[in-house]
Amino acid sequence: MRYKTQKIAYWFFAACMLLFTLQIIYGFIMGFARMGYDGLHEIIPFNTARAVHTNLLVVWMLSGFMGAAYYIIPEESERELWMPKLAVIQLVSLLLVGVTAVIGYHFNYWEGRKFLEIPRELDYLVVINVLTFLLVIFMTIWKGKRKTTTAMVLFFGLLAAALLYLPGMITFKNIVFDSFFRWWVVHLWVEGVWELIMGAMLSFLLIKLTGIDREVIEKWLYVIVGFTFLSGILGTGHHYYYTGAPGYWLMVGGVFSALEPLAFLGMAMYALSMAKKGGRKHPNRIALMWTLGCAVMSFVGAGFLGFAHTLPGVNIWTHGTLVTAMHGHLAFWGAYAMIILAMISYVLPEMTGRSLYKSWMAEWAFWTTNIGMIGMTGAFGVMGIAQVYMERKAGMDFLEVQESLEVHAVGLVLAACLMTAGVILFIRNFIAYGLPVDPTETGGSSGAAGSAAGAFASSKKS
Amino acid sequence: MLTKSAAKAFFLGGTALCAVAFLLLTLDTLAELPKRSHVEDMTDQVVRGHVIWNKNNCMGCHTLMGEGAYYAPELTKVVERRGEPWMDTFLQDPEAFYPGRRKMIKYDIFDNEAVGAEVAAGNRADVIAFFKWVGNIDTNGFPAKPDLVPVGVASNVDPRIMARAPVYFQTVCAGCHSVGGKGGNVGPSLDGVSARFDADYLRKWVSDPQAVKPGTTMPTLGLKGENLDEIVEYLGSL
Numbered sequence: 001m002r003y004k005t006q007k008i009a010y011w012f013f014a015a016c017m018l019l020f021t022l023q024i025i026y027g028f029i030m031g032f033a034r035m036g037y038d039g040l041h042e043i044i045p046f047n048t049a050r051a052v053h054t055n056l057l058v059v060w061m062l063s064g065f066m067g068a069a070y071y072i073i074p075e076e077s078e079r080e081l082w083m084p085k086l087a088v089i090q091l092v093s094l095l096l097v098g099v100t101a102v103i104g105y106h107f108n109y110w111e112g113r114k115f116l117e118i119p120r121e122l123d124y125l126v127v128i129n130v131l132t133f134l135l136v137i138f139m140t141i142w143k144g145k146r147k148t149t150t151a152m153v154l155f156f157g158l159l160a161a162a163l164l165y166l167p168g169m170i171t172f173k174n175i176v177f178d179s180f181f182r183w184w185v186v187h188l189w190v191e192g193v194w195e196l197i198m199g200a201m202l203s204f205l206l207i208k209l210t211g212i213d214r215e216v217i218e219k220w221l222y223v224i225v226g227f228t229f230l231s232g233i234l235g236t237g238h239h240y241y242y243t244g245a246p247g248y249w250l251m252v253g254g255v256f257s258a259l260e261p262l263a264f265l266g267m268a269m270y271a272l273s274m275a276k277k278g279g280r281k282h283p284n285r286i287a288l289m290w291t292l293g294c295a296v297m298s299f300v301g302a303g304f305l306g307f308a309h310t311l312p313g314v315n316i317w318t319h320g321t322l323v324t325a326m327h328g329h330l331a332f333w334g335a336y337a338m339i340i341l342a343m344i345s346y347v348l349p350e351m352t353g354r355s356l357y358k359s360w361m362a363e364w365a366f367w368t369t370n371i372g373m374i375g376m377t378g379a380f381g382v383m384g385i386a387q388v389y390m391e392r393k394a395g396m397d398f399l400e401v402q403e404s405l406e407v408h409a410v411g412l413v414l415a416a417c418l419m420t421a422g423v424i425l426f427i428r429n430f431i432a433y434g435l436p437v438d439p440t441e442t443g444g445s446s447g448a449a450g451s452a453a454g455a456f457a458s459s460k461k462s
Numbered sequence: 463m464l465t466k467s468a469a470k471a472f473f474l475g476g477t478a479l480c481a482v483a484f485l486l487l488t489l490d491t492l493a494e495l496p497k498r499s500h501v502e503d504m505t506d507q508v509v510r511g512h513v514i515w516n517k518n519n520c521m522g523c524h525t526l527m528g529e530g531a532y533y534a535p536e537l538t539k540v541v542e543r544r545g546e547p548w549m550d551t552f553l554q555d556p557e558a559f560y561p562g563r564r565k566m567i568k569y570d571i572f573d574n575e576a577v578g579a580e581v582a583a584g585n586r587a588d589v590i591a592f593f594k595w596v597g598n599i600d601t602n603g604f605p606a607k608p609d610l611v612p613v614g615v616a617s618n619v620d621p622r623i624m625a626r627a628p629v630y631f632q633t634v635c636a637g638c639h640s641v642g643g644k645g646g647n648v649g650p651s652l653d654g655v656s657a658r659f660d661a662d663y664l665r666k667w668v669s670d671p672q673a674v675k676p677g678t679t680m681p682t683l684g685l686k687g688e689n690l691d692e693i694v695e696y697l698g699s700l
């Protein structure tokens with residue numbers, strides 16, 4: 001870490017840890033309800049738990065992206081953040097809006113629009129908040145010494161994410177229109193502009209961790225985000241098959257969304273080959289594990305499991321079943337949760353000047369969260385496929401099918417416990433690092449981590 | 463070898479091309495959606511039903527056109543599947559139809575006692591109208607009809623017994639009771655019920671089960687007049 005204001009990122013990441021924990025608690029409430037233990041039904045019915053679970057997910061990811069941007073942009077632009085006070089205000093207001101929304105969900109204060117449950121009044125506050133964030137980032141880049149590709153891709157990813165939030169705020173009387181534009185937010189985020197953000201973070205981490213020449217890494221970044229948009233934009237059609245839109249979307253959505261895994265495959269190959277070429281010499285091995293893990297797991301969760309149900313002939317049976325939940329979990333985990341955890345793992349030693357590189361907690365956190373998540377994906381997968389065959393293909397009664405699946409929900413919850421144990425380790429490790437300190441004159445933070453990483457950086461000339 | 467500026471051109475060009483194609487298709491879709499969703503049938507009542515759907519986040523448990531949560535039944539064709547009278551009764555007290563099973567919220571807005579019979583009936587009619595309208599949207603064939611035929615249909619089923627039942631019986635009572643092997647299993651099968659009870663008892667029971675057996679889980683359906691006569695006559699024939 002070279003600039004004082006980069007420390008702001010720490011608090012965004014701390015917010016991530018807090019919101020992630022809450023998200024998991026609400027996940028368990030649903031997991032137990034699916035096992036048949038719905039004792040909380042009167043206070044926290046399933047729809048409340050679900051809205052809280054998915055919205056906290058989105059908020060902690062946005063908080064993670066913002067933290068990453070506040071760390072990456074000064075480093076790439078070679079200057080302090082512009083108006084760091086705004087960044088602090090922005091963090092506090094983001095948390096206030098998020099927490100208000102989540103509390104409101106317990107009192108029927110929401111909109112029944114999956115993933116966009118935040119009530120309209122709070123939407124405007126979100127917009128103001130994000131504009132503030134973009135302003136700080138933009139001014140820092142504008143006044144900076146250099147404008148790198150990584151910084152530009154990150155900025156435009158964030159800007160486009162903000163713009164794409166707006167179609168989700170139009171009110172329609174007709175539910176078919178409402179659903180059409182809801183996907184401009186949900187799909188074009190996760191299978192479009194968020195991939196830009198992820199790609200930029202990946203490229204930043206690879207530059208730092210492998211020491212490979214920036215020009216090479218950034219060239220491939222363009223190719224990958226090129227594939228993302230080439231397939232992802234028209235791939236939106238895979239949500240238009242059966243929701244009232246015209247039949248040509250079956251063709252358009254089918255062909256283009258089937259190409260979407262290429263971008264994720266590209267990401268995985270790119271990360272692995274760069275790490276191999278770079279020889280993995282950076283002492284922060286854990287950060288590299290998360291980075292490469294992210295590239296691989298996003299291909300499995302988003303690319304492979306997404307492809308598994310994206311063709312119209314398959315989707316007509318799996319649409320709106322637990323098969324979707326299976327894919328949703330591993331995709332969000334592999335692509336976005338892991339890239340943020342990679343960023344945090346990289347940033348902590350840099351910021352605090354402590355080199356806990358060999359911590360057993362960090363290593364165990366990586367493996368238990370991932371194995372737990374794969375187990376959850378498996379449980380959702382078994383439930384989803386059974387549901388498709390029994391309910392959709394054989395015409396059995398919905399509730400009867402669901403009740404016969406309760407035993408697999410036990411498996412889901414057991415795997416979730418494993419993954420939660422990993423998350424607890426990760427957070428323990430996060431706390432063990434302590435608070436961030438100001439950077440020293442020599443470049444890195446004071447202490448062993450700073451100088452080891454500093455020496456690495458200067459020897460590799462990044 | 464690919465240069466960085468060529469890579470950048472690939473990114474910008476590809477994105478622009480796809481974005482334009484997407485916008486053109488969007489324009490066409492927006493022109494088609496009113497026809498495909500039959501806006502001409504989208505009455506105020508339907509819009510009010512949509513507002514109820516939206517305000518209470520029913521999508522947080524159910525799917526509609528395959529969108530939403532996977533905890534409760536898919537509702538696109540619910541009117542076709544259940545019929546209006548069944549839905550009207552169900553919404554008043556969802557648990558009565560599925561005692562001890564996965565729970566839906568018992569909404570005050572649908573409950574005669576909580577908000578008054580007229581308002582509650584109006585709210586129920588609104589959501590039912592909304593579901594009816596959704597059921598007619600052209601969804602390119604979703605949800606598909608089951609294509610694996612279950613083997614081994616029970617042999618003692620005589621569907622004719624159900625077929626000659628009054629409509630109210632087929633849509634509401636059959637949600638909980640079976641006759642001739644068809645119908646629900648919340649209450650006992652009504653085959654041979656006339657041998658167990660006489661017509662007077664059945665009339666009293668059906669019009670107000672609580673009065674006959676306080677605390678029973680069979681709901682009071684408020685049947686009167688001709689409807690009641692018809693049902694009692696049918697029960698007498700079983």
Ligand code: HEM
Pocket residue numbers: 114186190191238239257258260261298302303305306307308309310311315318319320321324327328331332335336528529530
């Ligand atoms: C990181 C990237 C991705 C994330 C985070 C993600 C997440 C999700 C989520 C949460 C849903 C449920 C949406 C809802 O029903 O409201 C979903 C649906 C879907 N996703 Fe993805 N996804 C990703 C990438 C992909 C890719 C690359 C493909 C195709 C190859 C794909 C194919 C699908 C399909 C077909 C559905 C619709 C399922 C249905 O009909 O119920 N996804 N995705």
Ligand code: HEM
Pocket residue numbers: 023024027028030031034050053054057324325326328329332333337412413416417419420530531532533
């Ligand atoms: C650790 C314990 C967790 C449990 C027990 C859990 C359980 C669940 C359940 C039961 C649902 C609702 C599915 C339905 O509609 O029936 C759900 C939805 C969802 N969860 Fe989790 N979850 C957990 C963690 C996570 C994590 C870590 C992530 C993200 C990385 C995540 C992302 C999601 C998403 C995106 C959805 C919406 C899926 C869709 O609509 O298809 N969950 N979760």
Ligand SMILES: [Fe+2]
Pocket residue numbers: 187191235236238239
């Ligand atoms: Fe999608």
